[in-house]
Amino acid sequence: MSYNTRIVLASRPQGRVKPENFRIEEQPIPVPGNGELLLKILFLSLDPYMRGRMDDAKSYAAPVAIDGVMEGGTVAEVVTSNHPDYTAGDIVLSHSGWQSYAISNGIGLRKLDPKAAPLSTAVGILGMPGFTAYTGLLTIGQPKPGETVVVAAASGPVGATVGQIARIKGARAVGIAGGPDKCAFIKNELGFDAAIDHRAPDFADQLKDACPNGIDVYFENVGGAVWDAVFPLLNPFARVPVCGLIAQYNGLDFSGKDRLATTMRAILTKSLTIRGFIQREFIDQRPAFAEAMSGWLRSGEVKYREDIVDGLANAPEAFMGLLEGRNFGKLVIKVA
Amino acid sequence: MSYNTRIVLASRPQGRVKPENFRIEEQPIPVPGNGELLLKILFLSLDPYMRGRMDDAKSYAAPVAIDGVMEGGTVAEVVTSNHPDYTAGDIVLSHSGWQSYAISNGIGLRKLDPKAAPLSTAVGILGMPGFTAYTGLLTIGQPKPGETVVVAAASGPVGATVGQIARIKGARAVGIAGGPDKCAFIKNELGFDAAIDHRAPDFADQLKDACPNGIDVYFENVGGAVWDAVFPLLNPFARVPVCGLIAQYNGLDFSGKDRLATTMRAILTKSLTIRGFIQREFIDQRPAFAEAMSGWLRSGEVKYREDIVDGLANAPEAFMGLLEGRNFGKLVIKVA
Numbered sequence: 001m002s003y004n005t006r007i008v009l010a011s012r013p014q015g016r017v018k019p020e021n022f023r024i025e026e027q028p029i030p031v032p033g034n035g036e037l038l039l040k041i042l043f044l045s046l047d048p049y050m051r052g053r054m055d056d057a058k059s060y061a062a063p064v065a066i067d068g069v070m071e072g073g074t075v076a077e078v079v080t081s082n083h084p085d086y087t088a089g090d091i092v093l094s095h096s097g098w099q100s101y102a103i104s105n106g107i108g109l110r111k112l113d114p115k116a117a118p119l120s121t122a123v124g125i126l127g128m129p130g131f132t133a134y135t136g137l138l139t140i141g142q143p144k145p146g147e148t149v150v151v152a153a154a155s156g157p158v159g160a161t162v163g164q165i166a167r168i169k170g171a172r173a174v175g176i177a178g179g180p181d182k183c184a185f186i187k188n189e190l191g192f193d194a195a196i197d198h199r200a201p202d203f204a205d206q207l208k209d210a211c212p213n214g215i216d217v218y219f220e221n222v223g224g225a226v227w228d229a230v231f232p233l234l235n236p237f238a239r240v241p242v243c244g245l246i247a248q249y250n251g252l253d254f255s256g257k258d259r260l261a262t263t264m265r266a267i268l269t270k271s272l273t274i275r276g277f278i279q280r281e282f283i284d285q286r287p288a289f290a291e292a293m294s295g296w297l298r299s300g301e302v303k304y305r306e307d308i309v310d311g312l313a314n315a316p317e318a319f320m321g322l323l324e325g326r327n328f329g330k331l332v333i334k335v336a
Numbered sequence: 337m338s339y340n341t342r343i344v345l346a347s348r349p350q351g352r353v354k355p356e357n358f359r360i361e362e363q364p365i366p367v368p369g370n371g372e373l374l375l376k377i378l379f380l381s382l383d384p385y386m387r388g389r390m391d392d393a394k395s396y397a398a399p400v401a402i403d404g405v406m407e408g409g410t411v412a413e414v415v416t417s418n419h420p421d422y423t424a425g426d427i428v429l430s431h432s433g434w435q436s437y438a439i440s441n442g443i444g445l446r447k448l449d450p451k452a453a454p455l456s457t458a459v460g461i462l463g464m465p466g467f468t469a470y471t472g473l474l475t476i477g478q479p480k481p482g483e484t485v486v487v488a489a490a491s492g493p494v495g496a497t498v499g500q501i502a503r504i505k506g507a508r509a510v511g512i513a514g515g516p517d518k519c520a521f522i523k524n525e526l527g528f529d530a531a532i533d534h535r536a537p538d539f540a541d542q543l544k545d546a547c548p549n550g551i552d553v554y555f556e557n558v559g560g561a562v563w564d565a566v567f568p569l570l571n572p573f574a575r576v577p578v579c580g581l582i583a584q585y586n587g588l589d590f591s592g593k594d595r596l597a598t599t600m601r602a603i604l605t606k607s608l609t610i611r612g613f614i615q616r617e618f619i620d621q622r623p624a625f626a627e628a629m630s631g632w633l634r635s636g637e638v639k640y641r642e643d644i645v646d647g648l649a650n651a652p653e654a655f656m657g658l659l660e661g662r663n664f665g666k667l668v669i670k671v672a
């Protein structure tokens with residue numbers, strides 16, 4: 001109770017993430033200095049991008065240091081404030097990482113209204129994953145009425161939102177997910193036009209059948225075998241926003257012949273657009289997103305599902321499950 | 337003189353194009369019907385995209401049929417007109433292919449003013465290659481002042497124009513070409529900031545040295561080994577318009593490990609845009625291009641070089657040379 005529990009990166013994974021890559025530590029609760037706040041973490045968001053931060057490969061963000069606290073978006077309560085803009089009891093969105101307490105100087109914090117929406121949604125449908133879906137689909141994917149939008153990890157927080165916004169924009173939404181429960185959920189609960197189980201032996205054929213007019217937008221958030229099935233179905237002028245490659249994060253690489261030349265040839269002959277992005281590039285769309293998404297949630301046009309795991313100590317196991325598709329909905333750790 | 341000479345596709349190439357893939361034929365000059373024109377071809381444009389038409393692989397355009405006339409853009413004189421909009425003596429831009437005479441119903445023709453510019457430029461700097469450079473660089477590449485633009489085949493009609501427009505827009509232009517003569521030409525005559533010989537053993541290192549701030553726009557028109565050298569130098573948010581892959585057209589494919597996963601990872605972590613295109617997608621920019629390019633030619637801000645080969649019978653050999661980089665400037669066959 002009087003300790004700060006934190007989970008640090010003990011070692012960099014070689015391929016698959018293992019429990020020994022993490023270490024749990026107890027430290028004294030830090031004391032805020034002048035102009036600083038002490039935050040008590042309520043919810044920690046677990047997201048696929050964190051796998052990238054465990055490597056020291058060059059990326060858009062610096063890696064987590066060995067023995068450093070694992071990074072992550074959080075919802076927190078202000079315990080003590082030496083900062084003029086905050087008082088004890090305020091609820092804020094912060095990026096405090098995998099720990100139970102944190103110091104902040106106020107930079108990058110955003111106050112949350114606990115009455116407006118459940119607090120966990122600030123790291124889910126109303127937060128980074130929801131905004132990733134919104135901006136990637138609308139800015140890069142640009143689905144037109146009647147077009148076919150395909151998204152993988154379709155029961156996850158990004159994929160589920162992509163499909164629902166595609167339908168709001170008049171497009172056909174085809175979701176790919178792992179197993180019958182997730183497929184039933186995206187089709188029956190979220191209203192996707194079709195749901196394909198990527199574990200089915202005839203997955204590629206099923207996808208082809210579900211896309212009789214080809215694919216106009218493929219929202220890429222998994223990579224790997226799903227890409228192989230999607231690629232031949234891409235229509236001329238198809239758009240491929242790339243926001244994640246979870247199937248490749250563990251280094252489970254492709255083998256066999258080099259497909260780069262074939263891919264480049266298709267990019268040329270089909271006039272394809274392949275565009276990597278991270279949501280913060282489009283941060284100026286954040287207010288429009290907040291307004292649109294709040295409206296869609298009120299009207300019921302967009303639904304979301306959360307997978308809330310109790311206790312910070314369970315974060316490593318939950319995260320490893322996320323990388324293998326064992327979660328079902330937006331994975332959030334209830335820290336306090 | 338009283339025959340139509342035509343060059344047809346005798347067989348589809350297996351890998352490298354060979355003389356036996358072509359057959360030269362003499363036929364009676366065709367007679368135009370009602371509403372039709374007889375055209376006498378003056379100039380035939382030879383362009384890398386024609387290699388793609390020799391295969392029956394799926395592409396944005398149908399392949400040339402076996403025994404069919406090879407496709408190509410042409411400048412022609414109207415010999416006989418049964419069409420109200422044309423009279424004998426008119427000079428037109430047409431797509432009449434590798435032959436000395438052709439029938440047209442008028443669709444797709446554009447009248448040319450022989451006094452405005454040398455006629456061959458209608459298939460060069462003021463035609464498809466010039467427009468490809470203009471629209472690909474400005475619409476997709478979007479170079480900003482101070483950015484670095486790299487283009488390969490930089491002494492060719494597309495590459496040379498890309499580099500010169502990049503400089504007009506305030507960017508740094510780095511050209512890649514084959515051999516010291518072409519490199520001297522793009523640096524000394526066209527004003528590129530740097531010229532790199534892709535045949536140099538330390539080509540990749542030279543390219544890196546010439547791009548100390550990385551690459552913001554890579555105008556891809558060759559593929560193959562040049563792409564391998566460019567790829568690691570791409571900056572975050574780099575744009576890659578893809579208009580050709582001449583190094584791959586002959587099926588000289590990469591071998592070794594599959595680089596698709598690595599490429600996709602870079603697209604993600606660097607927020608890259610890779611965008612295939614053909615110029616006719618942006619046809620509404622054609623008038624703006626014609627005005628801008630005419631101005632740049634008058635002011636001397638854009639220069640061009642043509643490689644004019646006399647005689648239709650020499651087209652196959654000239655085309656095979658084009659695919660191997662033996663031409664120097666826009667390759668045009670003087671047919672009549």
